[in-house]
Amino acid sequence: MPAGPLLAVDDLSVTFTQRRRRDVKAVDGISFSLDEGSVVGLVGESGCGKSVTSLALMGLLPSRGVRVAGRAGFRPGGGDTEADLLSLPSRRMRDLRGRELAMVFQDPLSSLNPVVPIGRQVTEILVRHRGLKGRAARSAAADLLARVGIPDPGRRLREYPHELSGGMRQRALIAMAVACRPRLMIADEPTTALDVTIQAQILELLKELVTEEGTALLMITHDLGIVAGLCDEINVLYAGRVVESAQRHELFRAPTHPYTAGLLASIPRLHASRDLPLTPIRGTVNDAIDWTDGCAFAPRCDNYAEDCLGGPPHMREERAGHRFRCVHPVRTDAAAVSAEQSPAAPEPSAPKGEDR
Amino acid sequence: MLRFIVRRVLQAVPTLFGLSILLFIWVRALPGGPEYALLPENATAEQRAALRRAMGLDDPVIVQYGAFLGRLLQGDLGQSLQTGRPVLTEFAMKFPATVELAVMAMIIAVSAGVPLGYLAARRSGGALDSLVVGGSLVGICTPVFFLAFVLKLVFAEQLGVFPSAFRQTPGIDATRITGLFVVDGIATREWDAAWDAFMHLVLPGLALASIPLAVIVRMTRAGVIEVLGEDYVRTAEAKGLHRRTVRGRHVLRNAMLPVVTAIGLLSGALLAGAVLTESVFAFGGIGQFIYSATQTRDYPVLLGFILIIAALYVLINLIVDISYSLLDPRVRVS
Numbered sequence: 001m002p003a004g005p006l007l008a009v010d011d012l013s014v015t016f017t018q019r020r021r022r023d024v025k026a027v028d029g030i031s032f033s034l035d036e037g038s039v040v041g042l043v044g045e046s047g048c049g050k051s052v053t054s055l056a057l058m059g060l061l062p063s064r065g066v067r068v069a070g071r072a073g074f075r076p077g078g079g080d081t082e083a084d085l086l087s088l089p090s091r092r093m094r095d096l097r098g099r100e101l102a103m104v105f106q107d108p109l110s111s112l113n114p115v116v117p118i119g120r121q122v123t124e125i126l127v128r129h130r131g132l133k134g135r136a137a138r139s140a141a142a143d144l145l146a147r148v149g150i151p152d153p154g155r156r157l158r159e160y161p162h163e164l165s166g167g168m169r170q171r172a173l174i175a176m177a178v179a180c181r182p183r184l185m186i187a188d189e190p191t192t193a194l195d196v197t198i199q200a201q202i203l204e205l206l207k208e209l210v211t212e213e214g215t216a217l218l219m220i221t222h223d224l225g226i227v228a229g230l231c232d233e234i235n236v237l238y239a240g241r242v243v244e245s246a247q248r249h250e251l252f253r254a255p256t257h258p259y260t261a262g263l264l265a266s267i268p269r270l271h272a273s274r275d276l277p278l279t280p281i282r283g284t285v286n287d288a289i290d291w292t293d294g295c296a297f298a299p300r301c302d303n304y305a306e307d308c309l310g311g312p313p314h315m316r317e318e319r320a321g322h323r324f325r326c327v328h329p330v331r332t333d334a335a336a337v338s339a340e341q342s343p344a345a346p347e348p349s350a351p352k353g354e355d356r
Numbered sequence: 357m358l359r360f361i362v363r364r365v366l367q368a369v370p371t372l373f374g375l376s377i378l379l380f381i382w383v384r385a386l387p388g389g390p391e392y393a394l395l396p397e398n399a400t401a402e403q404r405a406a407l408r409r410a411m412g413l414d415d416p417v418i419v420q421y422g423a424f425l426g427r428l429l430q431g432d433l434g435q436s437l438q439t440g441r442p443v444l445t446e447f448a449m450k451f452p453a454t455v456e457l458a459v460m461a462m463i464i465a466v467s468a469g470v471p472l473g474y475l476a477a478r479r480s481g482g483a484l485d486s487l488v489v490g491g492s493l494v495g496i497c498t499p500v501f502f503l504a505f506v507l508k509l510v511f512a513e514q515l516g517v518f519p520s521a522f523r524q525t526p527g528i529d530a531t532r533i534t535g536l537f538v539v540d541g542i543a544t545r546e547w548d549a550a551w552d553a554f555m556h557l558v559l560p561g562l563a564l565a566s567i568p569l570a571v572i573v574r575m576t577r578a579g580v581i582e583v584l585g586e587d588y589v590r591t592a593e594a595k596g597l598h599r600r601t602v603r604g605r606h607v608l609r610n611a612m613l614p615v616v617t618a619i620g621l622l623s624g625a626l627l628a629g630a631v632l633t634e635s636v637f638a639f640g641g642i643g644q645f646i647y648s649a650t651q652t653r654d655y656p657v658l659l660g661f662i663l664i665i666a667a668l669y670v671l672i673n674l675i676v677d678i679s680y681s682l683l684d685p686r687v688r689v690s
């Protein structure tokens with residue numbers, strides 16, 4: 001395996017500049033990385049900058065009124081040369097998108113063109129990146145639909161998006177995303193718009209596809225329950241920054257940042273652990289203060305103390321691979337126990353979203 | 357589909373019936389009457405009154421309308437008071453000129469309006485956008501006949517680049533097949549005649565195109581701005597498709613849907629504008645004939661022509677709705 005991660009995001013920030021209005025810093029220095037073939041979660045409340053991060057990585061932010069800074073090193077083709085996704089010329093990005101980088105969006109209905117048959121929307125990516133034409137493209141498209149579990153693909157190819165169910169539409173979008181066996185797939189809340197039972201199926205499908213193809217998956221969600229069943233590694237975002245980052249088991253067993261702990265406490269779980277009662281985090285993300293003034297979570301934090309202000313808390317790493325950005329971290333019972341001594345980490349909640 | 361068409365046609369019947377009543381009242385309410393145009397200026401009042409009586413114009417309006425309706429049901433729209441020919445014949449003779457002019461205007465409006473609207477939307481807020489939006493406002497506000505006069509004055513009379521009147525240079529040797537002179541010229545390979553007819557179409561076509569052009573520019577611009585923000589355009593970009601594929605297949609195709617509907621509605625404005633445009637350029641189509649029929653109080657022509665135009669308008673919009681349903685699969689014609 002070549003040295004270095006597949007994607008290394010370093011200090012990514014995105015600022016929306018609007019005429020006659022205060023700039024909005026939607027992403028404020030996010031750093032995380034993702035290895036070839038791994039599944040990494042990006043978790044955070046609504047409005048914390050998840051979608052903006054994914055769009056920045058895909059080069060899909062509007063060209064005007066946006067300032068992007070930082071670096072996103074990506075190794076196209078998995079080779080040793082690294083390209084910065086944030087500064088590649090748009091022509092190169094166009095070549096990478098769809099072929100090496102793919103994306104699945106939140107709302108499958110609005111993400112499909114209503115007046116173009118499903119088949120055309122699948123074949124166009126095969127035509128563009130795999131040079132397939134006519135019949136070959138159609139039969140490859142039918143194979144793809146079958147692959148993502150759409151029955152009777154020949155008929156579905158001729159249908160329009162409104163003729164498919166929500167789950168089928170998301171499957172079709174996933175088929176488009178995996179059409180060229182991308183190296184990295186970004187899924188931005190791919191199940192939020194779907195029924196609970198369908199959610200589980202779609203997650204299962206995504207997991208199966210990335211495992212089979214060795215595609216790396218960046219899973220973006222507000223729902224820790226979803227990443228629990230899927231991700232190797234989880235990054236928790238708050239107000240545009242990563243506040244905690246750890247392996248899945250580590251994070252669920254020993255949430256260290258008060259925000260993460262709060263998120264975990266607020267998911268209903270089958271095997272509810274008594275020391276983490278079901279309590280929502282008070283306040284909303286709108287209560288955040290600016291990172292330059294101190295910890296953005298301070299207005300909502302139970303562990304808050306004076307020294308949390310005055311500047312952004314630094315990332316700390318007390319155990320290998322478990323980093324957090326907090327002055328007074330949570331020391332749960334589980335966290336006090338070292339990894340070797342803990343026989344059973346709390347069962348991560350199944351993805352069959354108890355949430356909504 | 358067939359049921360849809362039949363239903364729409366049946367729906368149009370009461371509309372046209374109501375229109376015929378309104379028209380009948382309006383036409384009779386115009387001051388004066390055909391007796392002034394038909395008789396020499398030095399005719400006596402008795403002579404005029406005798407003519408009115410002979411034409412049945414002094415009967416109660418309801419009786420006159422009944423007679424009109426009775427003939428209409430037999431497919432008879434009466435004779436033109438100006439020429440003595442049946443109204444239907446007159447219409448058939450003059451219709452191709454207007455069709456040719458309207459098609460020319462629509463071609464100008466669409467082929468300039470769609471690209472301009474698209475460019476304005478791509479750089480919305482920019483200089484080109486302001487120019488296009490401002491220009492389209494001027495286009496909507498400028499009376500068509502005024503524009504026609506100015507175009508004629510500048511480009512025909514001052515600069516002499518285009519002919520100032522008629523559909524073809526008088527006396528030109530041209531074979532007539534369809535009555536659409538450009539089409540006839542091409543079909544018979546009489547290239548000179550076709551080119552000559554085309555040149556005659558340019559100025560009236562431009563004048564008539566002004567309102568549809570302005571409307572199409574604005575609708576395209578608004579449509580493109582809206583569609584550019586749609587999720588499916590982002591999906592298309594996420595697939596790395598070439599820019600032209602994204603623009604053509606995903607942006608324009610969706611942005612054009614409302615424009616297609618507008619084209620149907622604009623055909624009405626086009627026919628209305630043709631009345632004055634044709635008069636300015638002595639174009640010899642139904643517009644000019646309606647204009648002169650108004651001057652001479654040629655009642656049968658006014659009634660007949662306007663009713664036929666209204667029926668055509670219904671037909672055009674029916675065709676537009678059908679083609680819309682082919683373009684947008686979400687609209688099912690049942």
Ligand SMILES: Nc1ncnc2c1ncn2[C@@H]1O[C@H](COP(=O)(O)OP(=O)(O)OP(=O)(O)O)[C@@H](O)[C@H]1O
Binds near residue numbers: 053
């Ligand atoms: N085009 C834009 N102009 C100005 N501000 C924007 C724009 N897009 C996003 N933002 C701001 O950036 C912040 C982050 O938005 P983003 O869509 O990334 O949130 P999110 O984490 O994906 O939330 P959700 O769970 O609701 O999807 C929000 O506060 C939003 O107001």
Ligand code: SF4
Binds near residue numbers: 304
């Ligand atoms: S730094 Fe302070 S305010 Fe911020 S999360 Fe940690 S304890 Fe709470």
Ligand SMILES: [Mg+2]
Binds near residue numbers: 189
């Ligand atoms: Mg989002």
